[in-house]
Structures are given as structure tokens and as C-alpha cells.
Amino acid sequence: MYLRLWLILAALPAAFAQAPKNPFAQDPNAPENGRTVFRIYCEPCHGIHGQGGRGPDLTRGNYSNGTRDEDLYRIVANGIPGTAMNGFGGELGDDNVWRVVSYLRTIATRNTEPMKGNAAAGEKLFRGKGGCANCHIVDGRGGRLGPELSKIGPQHTVAYLREAILEPNKDISSGYSTVTIVKRDGTKITGIERGLDNFSVQLMDSSDNYYSFLKRDLSSIQEESRSLMPNSYGRLFTPAELDDLLAYLVSLGARETKP
Ligand code: HEC
Ligand code: HEC
Structure with a gap:
């Protein structure tokens, strides 16, 4: 009894010293790896897309048991006592629990703010x-x-x-940069750049007109750092x-x- 209490106290400073952070937060493959784990261990209760079933919908981004990464880690690793939500830490290991947390983040981007509008x-x-x-x-x-x-x-x-x-x-979303071309006769056209190589440039203007020019027919091609929106x-x-x-x-x- 005393020994156990001592062990818990000894473990505390370490736990506080480094707040658990997702070591895979910057790993672009983590959500996909986490999804594989989710399909095997979590889908039976939370549904194939995390939309809920026997367990709650996990796509809302608002969890009743805490929404920080460390909360999700704790829930998945240790479970929620007294419910069908068991801890998976032992079975999956630390790394895979964090990967599942990364996956949960990608399916929960939908509704992180309560929506007021209609x-x-x-x-x-x-x-x-x-x-x-x-x-x-x-x-x-x-x-x-x-x-x-x-x-x-x-x-x-x-x-x-x-x-x-x-x-x-x-x-500006990638693939939607704005470009202005000036023809030799002085006419200007501004649009979204749809292609550019050594000899030619293609663009589309706000009226969905598509243009293709040979560079030698133009007096200038100007990339612009503003959106056409x-x-x-x-x-x-x-x-x-x-x-x-x-x-x-x-x-x-x-x-x-x-x-
Ligand atoms: C046997 C069914 C079952 C399985 C398997 C299961 N869960 Fe759960 N899960 C539940 C239930 C039931 C709850 C709700 C517990 C409660 O009443 O708070 C829950 C709650 C949760 C919550 C908290 C939701 C909230 O709103 O706070 C998360 C996150 C979660 N589960 C993730 C997972 C992940 C990730 C896995 C797979 C590693 C998994 N669960 C596997 C049944 C399950
Ligand atoms: C004249 C054309 C035009 C109009 C009108 C316009 N947009 Fe856009 N929109 C764009 C272009 C071009 C982009 C891509 C460049 C950028 O990121 O700004 C874009 C980007 C976006 C994006 C980001 C998409 C992404 O995947 O990152 C959203 C969201 C969006 N618009 C919503 C709207 C809404 C809502 C309206 C009306 C209130 C609107 N747009 C009106 C041209 C337009």
C-alpha cells in the first residue's frame, strides 16, 4: 500500500515536467497509419469513418472527456472507467496511440466551433x-x-x-496564383495561371475564358501575390x-x- 503510493508520487514530477505532446504532430503519414489502427480496433464501436455507433461520434471535434491532444491520448490509452471504452495503451503501444490521435484530428476538423448560422x-x-x-x-x-x-x-x-x-x-490555395499578361499591343489580361513553360503561358479569367499565348507575342508576364477572389x-x-x-x-x- 505504502509502496504503491510512493511509486505514484515518484512518477508525478516526471509527468508534469513534460506535458505529453504528440511526437507525430508534424509527421504527414501519421493520420494514415492511425486510420489503419482505427479500422481494426475502433471501427466496431465508432463506425468506419468515426461517425459513431455503439460508441459516440468522433467527428464533431468536441469530446465530452476533454479535447486537447493529451486528453485524447489519455482516453485511448487508459479508457473511460465504467464504460465500454477500454484502454488500448497496452495493446497498441505509445506510438500507435499517438498515431490514432493524429487520425482523430483529421476527422474532427469539421465542427470545432459551434455553428451559429443557418x-x-x-x-x-x-x-x-x-x-x-x-x-x-x-x-x-x-x-x-x-x-x-x-x-x-x-x-x-x-x-x-x-x-x-x-x-x-x-x-492563396496552391494552383491558383494570379498572373497578368500584357500583349504587344498593350492589352492586359489578368487570370489564374493554368500553365507556364519556356514558350507559352495559359490562364483563365473571371468569366471562365481560357487563353493560351506564346511568350514571344507578349511584352510582359507578371505573377501577382493577390487572390482573384x-x-x-x-x-x-x-x-x-x-x-x-x-x-x-x-x-x-x-x-x-x-x-
Ligand atoms: C467496445 C466498443 C468500443 C471500442 C472498441 C472503442 N471505443 Fe471509444 N468509446 C466507446 C464508448 C461506449 C465511449 C463513450 C464512453 C462514455 O460514456 O463516456 C467511447 C468514447 C471514446 C472517446 C471519447 C469521446 C468523448 O466524447 O469524450 C474517444 C476519443 C474514443 N472513444 C476513441 C476510441 C478509439 C481511438 C478507439 C480504438 C483504439 C476506441 N475508442 C475503441 C466504445 C468503444
Ligand atoms: C471572382 C472569383 C471568386 C469569387 C466571386 C469567390 N471566390 Fe472563393 N476563391 C477564388 C479563387 C481564385 C480562390 C483560390 C485562391 C485563393 O486561395 O484565394 C478561392 C478560394 C476560396 C476558398 C479556399 C478554398 C481552399 O480549398 O483553400 C474558399 C473557402 C472560398 N474561395 C469561398 C468563397 C466564398 C464563400 C465566396 C462568396 C462569398 C467566394 N469564394 C467568392 C475565386 C472566387
Whole structure:
């Protein structure tokens, strides 16, 4: 009895000295490896995509037993006493528990903030006042200048989506850099760069027109560090409208998490 208490106390300073951190936080393969483990050990109760079954839905990003990495580690390693959630630490080992935590993070990006808005109202803004559909395809309809957004919901956090709308120039999605060309006669065309080699350049403008030029026919090609997405949405939308729009984006592709 005394011996056991002593052991626990001796272990404490070490545990506090280094708050457990996910050693695989920067490892791009960790979520995929974690998924393999999840399929074998966790799927029977939490569903193939973590959407829930006998155990709770793990895609919400809000866990009743704690949401920090170290909480998830503790839950998966030690279990939740008195429930069907057993500890898997012994069976899986430290590293695989952390890999599963990495995987849980990727399926839980959907809803880390409670959504205040109304998705149906958000869709109206997307197709109407916002003009978003002029440049983005959702469910097969829309313009092709910007990236397709049909599955955007589970792919990014709400904070990322908010920033993409309010400050499009801050972080330009790869493959969507802006380029301005000037023809020998002085005409200028600005669009998204769709191809560039030693001899030619291809681009698409805001009206979905596709151009290809030989470099020798141009007087200049200028890469620009701004997005072609308008940066005026912070003024166009009220905060409530922005919430509606975000609720709509978060809902896109969310159906995919069901079996
Ligand atoms: C035998 C069924 C079962 C298996 C297998 C299982 N779980 Fe659970 N899990 C549960 C139940 C039931 C709960 C809810 C416990 C409670 O009432 O708090 C739970 C809770 C959790 C929670 C906390 C959810 C929250 O909202 O706080 C996490 C995270 C979790 N499980 C992850 C996993 C992982 C990862 C695995 C595989 C390594 C796994 N579980 C395997 C049944 C299971
Ligand atoms: C004139 C065309 C245009 C309009 C209008 C437009 N966008 Fe965009 N959007 C783009 C382009 C181009 C990009 C890629 C470059 C970038 O990251 O800014 C983009 C990027 C995005 C991204 C980031 C996607 C990712 O995978 O990272 C989101 C989200 C987005 N737009 C949402 C919206 C919403 C919501 C609206 C309406 C309120 C809107 N856009 C209106 C052109 C447009």
C-alpha cells in the first residue's frame, strides 16, 4: 500500500515536467497509419469513418472527456472507467496511440466551433448576394475560376474558412496564383495561371475564358501575390450573414462521413 503510493508520487514530477505532446504532430503519414489502427480496433464501436455507433461520434471535434491532444491520448490509452471504452495503451503501444490521435484530428476538423448560422440561408447568399457560385462549383453547378467547394466542410477548420472568405490574399490555395499578361499591343489580361513553360503561358479569367499565348507575342508576364477572389466580403456581409455562409460551407461534404 505504502509502496504503491510512493511509486505514484515518484512518477508525478516526471509527468508534469513534460506535458505529453504528440511526437507525430508534424509527421504527414501519421493520420494514415492511425486510420489503419482505427479500422481494426475502433471501427466496431465508432463506425468506419468515426461517425459513431455503439460508441459516440468522433467527428464533431468536441469530446465530452476533454479535447486537447493529451486528453485524447489519455482516453485511448487508459479508457473511460465504467464504460465500454477500454484502454488500448497496452495493446497498441505509445506510438500507435499517438498515431490514432493524429487520425482523430483529421476527422474532427469539421465542427470545432459551434455553428451559429443557418446553412439554408447561407446557400442563398452563396448563389445570390455573394456571387460565390460565379467562381466555385458546388454539386456540379458554378464557375471554374476558383477551387471546387463540394467537399470543403470536413477538409478545413471553421477558422480557415472564415479567413479564406475575409482575407483571400493571406493564404492563396496552391494552383491558383494570379498572373497578368500584357500583349504587344498593350492589352492586359489578368487570370489564374493554368500553365507556364519556356514558350507559352495559359490562364483563365473571371468569366471562365481560357487563353493560351506564346511568350514571344507578349511584352510582359507578371505573377501577382493577390487572390482573384474579391477581398470585400467583410464589408458586404453582416456578421450574421457570415455565420450563415460558414454554416453552409461546413455542411458541404459532411454527408460523406456517413457510411
Ligand atoms: C467496445 C466498443 C468500443 C471500442 C472498441 C472503442 N471505443 Fe471509444 N468509446 C466507446 C464508448 C461506449 C465511449 C463513450 C464512453 C462514455 O460514456 O463516456 C467511447 C468514447 C471514446 C472517446 C471519447 C469521446 C468523448 O466524447 O469524450 C474517444 C476519443 C474514443 N472513444 C476513441 C476510441 C478509439 C481511438 C478507439 C480504438 C483504439 C476506441 N475508442 C475503441 C466504445 C468503444
Ligand atoms: C471572382 C472569383 C471568386 C469569387 C466571386 C469567390 N471566390 Fe472563393 N476563391 C477564388 C479563387 C481564385 C480562390 C483560390 C485562391 C485563393 O486561395 O484565394 C478561392 C478560394 C476560396 C476558398 C479556399 C478554398 C481552399 O480549398 O483553400 C474558399 C473557402 C472560398 N474561395 C469561398 C468563397 C466564398 C464563400 C465566396 C462568396 C462569398 C467566394 N469564394 C467568392 C475565386 C472566387
